[in-house]
Amino acid sequence: MSALVWFRSDLRGVWHSPLTYAVANHQTVTAVFFITPQQWQHYGLAPIKLDLLVRRLLQLKQELADKGVCLNIMQVADFAAIPEKLKAICTEQRITHLYLNAEYELDERRRDQKVKALLAEQGIVTGIFHDTCMVRPDQQLNKEGKPYKVFTPYFNQWLAHLRNDLPHSQPWQAVQLTLSLPEALLDSDNSIQRYMQNADEMGWPAASSALDEKIDDFLTDAVSRYAQSRDFPAQHGSSGLSPYLSIGAVAPRQLAHSMLIRFGEAMLDGSGGAHVWLRELAWRDFYRYVMFHFPHLCMHRCFIEKYDAFNWCDDRNLFDAWCQGQTGYPIVDAAMRCLNATGWMHNRLRMIVASFLCKHLLLPWRWGEEYFMSRLIDGDFASNNGGWQWSASVGTDAAPYFRIFNPTTQGQRYDPDGEFLLQWLPELKTVPKKHLHEPQKWQAASSLNYPPPIVEHKQAVSSTKERFGQFLDMHKKAT
Ligand SMILES: Cc1cc2nc3c(=O)[nH]c(=O)nc-3n(C[C@H](O)[C@H](O)[C@H](O)COP(=O)(O)OP(=O)(O)OC[C@H]3O[C@@H](n4cnc5c(N)ncnc54)[C@H](O)[C@@H]3O)c2cc1C
Numbered sequence: 001m002s003a004l005v006w007f008r009s010d011l012r013g014v015w016h017s018p019l020t021y022a023v024a025n026h027q028t029v030t031a032v033f034f035i036t037p038q039q040w041q042h043y044g045l046a047p048i049k050l051d052l053l054v055r056r057l058l059q060l061k062q063e064l065a066d067k068g069v070c071l072n073i074m075q076v077a078d079f080a081a082i083p084e085k086l087k088a089i090c091t092e093q094r095i096t097h098l099y100l101n102a103e104y105e106l107d108e109r110r111r112d113q114k115v116k117a118l119l120a121e122q123g124i125v126t127g128i129f130h131d132t133c134m135v136r137p138d139q140q141l142n143k144e145g146k147p148y149k150v151f152t153p154y155f156n157q158w159l160a161h162l163r164n165d166l167p168h169s170q171p172w173q174a175v176q177l178t179l180s181l182p183e184a185l186l187d188s189d190n191s192i193q194r195y196m197q198n199a200d201e202m203g204w205p206a207a208s209s210a211l212d213e214k215i216d217d218f219l220t221d222a223v224s225r226y227a228q229s230r231d232f233p234a235q236h237g238s239s240g241l242s243p244y245l246s247i248g249a250v251a252p253r254q255l256a257h258s259m260l261i262r263f264g265e266a267m268l269d270g271s272g273g274a275h276v277w278l279r280e281l282a283w284r285d286f287y288r289y290v291m292f293h294f295p296h297l298c299m300h301r302c303f304i305e306k307y308d309a310f311n312w313c314d315d316r317n318l319f320d321a322w323c324q325g326q327t328g329y330p331i332v333d334a335a336m337r338c339l340n341a342t343g344w345m346h347n348r349l350r351m352i353v354a355s356f357l358c359k360h361l362l363l364p365w366r367w368g369e370e371y372f373m374s375r376l377i378d379g380d381f382a383s384n385n386g387g388w389q390w391s392a393s394v395g396t397d398a399a400p401y402f403r404i405f406n407p408t409t410q411g412q413r414y415d416p417d418g419e420f421l422l423q424w425l426p427e428l429k430t431v432p433k434k435h436l437h438e439p440q441k442w443q444a445a446s447s448l449n450y451p452p453p454i455v456e457h458k459q460a461v462s463s464t465k466e467r468f469g470q471f472l473d474m475h476k477k478a479t
Contacts, residue, residue, distance in 0.1 A: 003097040004090060005031040007071065008108075010101045010131060010248035011056045012208070013063045015257075017129035018099035023069070026097065031064060031071045032089065033057060035192055039078040044370055048343035048377045051197040053247050055206035058192075063208055075191050079111040083118045090124050099127045101248075104137060104288050105381055106298035133285040134252040135161045137292035147293035149303075151397050154289065155282050159268055166260060167253040204243055204377060211249055215241065219258055219274075226273035230280075233335075233346040234419035239277070240344075242378035245284065252281055287386035290396050297385055300366060306475050307394035311467070312364040319363055321454050322356070323371055325424070328439055328453035331411035332356045334424035341424075343377040348414050354391035355405035360460040362467060365392035393468075401468035404461050411437035425450070 148154035229237025325336035335349035389395025
């Protein structure tokens with residue numbers, strides 16, 4: 001009996017249940033990954049993310065080969081082509097079982113249903129595992145038997161699940177004799193070289209050993225300061241693991257396991273760095289959970305459905321200024337220039353620029369969501385969509401529309417000395433530090449090569465509140 005393991009957004013050779021199970025239960029195991037250029041284009045994925053994905057894929061191929069499993073990298077246009085391709089592989093190789101990790105996005109679920117049905121017609125069994133989240137999204141419902149819509153009660157139950165099912169080590173099973181697929185079925189690995197940008201030197205290594213070191217460094221040192229430092233962009237207080245979680249180079253339960261070894265069950269309680277960090281990992285699970293239970297989120301719709309009819313502005317000039325970091329609000333501009341140059345943005349800054357786009361410029365949150373995906377190395381549909389809907393006050397746990405981030409006070413609080421800001425806006429180095437975040441104090445009199453504020457803060461806030469207020473009134477009358 002031969003098995004095929006289909007790798008998707010789980011590009012790792014450990015903490016990988018489909019692989020572990022296949023190796024333990026089948027005489028021969030082979031693995032496959034599909035490059036899907038048109039799908040990636042349709043999703044608008046950032047070149048820097050594809051670069052990491054492809055570099056990771058090549059590392060994984062080597063790491064699996066060292067353990068006797070051949071990873072076959074194949075190219076098809078998009079998801080639609082995959083069911084037939086898998087059928088051809090399974091028939092050709094007399095494969096009896098396909099194993100995979102569930103993905104919860106709607107297109108992905110539909111693709112997997114088609115694969116399962118088509119293979120079942122051939123008598124091939126599809127085994128689905130759930131390593132993508134720390135706690136499976138179909139395991140949690142509230143007392144009324146409905147999905148949670150708010151994070152805190154979800155998190156409390158999530159902790160209880162984790163406590164009952166703490167992740168234990170998953171050692172590698174016996175080395176395998178594996179199948180390599182015939183050339184006719186394979187596309188050359190060279191076709192993936194075009195995605196590579198050589199971003200390694202930007203601090204995103206793809207080898208498992210380097211990633212283990214990154215996790216180790218964070219958990220032995222920075223995590224203890226995480227609760228205090230995570231909100232300050234200049235302090236590099238967070239783990240920087242989101243790019244790896246997004247392609248599955250690391251598994252959430254693997255991280256929980258590493259924490260368990262160091263902090264024991266104390267990580268499940270209290271206010272220490274490990275617990276605070278665990279809570280952030282739970283946010284990742286939560287956004288996947290919500291997407292799983294409310295699939296309309298995958299159709300460009302708002303979680304709070306009435307907001308689908310909200311009348312956002314459509315001023316492309318304002319949007320361009322935001323994208324290019326030319327709004328005249330230093331913290332917003334520094335964050336956007338950092339994103340454009342590096343493919344990365346700190347979480348606090350994501351919240352500030354997202355709020356600015358939706359609440360100061362009144363531009364559609366979907367524009368921001370799309371722009372982030374096209375630039376972020378960790379672009380991830382569920383977390384990105386969740387973050388944007390939260391910022392626009394149209395999603396789960398949404399801040400009420402009248403709570404609007406003030407870019408000046410946010411900057412003063414989280415980058416008080418302008419350390420982060422000056423890294424990206426060196427033209428402001430002559431501005432007195434105490435006024436860096438207050439362009440209205442120096443802009444008019446300055447000859448700096450820096451734009452004036454694109455909107456006036458108080459005015460923008462008041463027209464946003466008015467627009468939301470009117471919308472809600474109208475909606476109330478209509479229903
Ligand atoms: C508008 C907006 C868009 C976002 N887009 C993305 C995205 O495309 N991809 C992405 O991975 N995250 C996204 N986030 C969430 C968050 O900003 C990043 O996960 C975080 O900055 C990653 O840095 P880190 O790995 O150092 O995080 P840490 O602080 O070390 O946190 C550990 C892990 O927890 C998860 N996490 C932390 N915060 C959040 C959060 N608020 N929501 C969901 N998961 C979280 C991430 O997987 C992260 O790697 C977005 C947030 C906002 C406000």
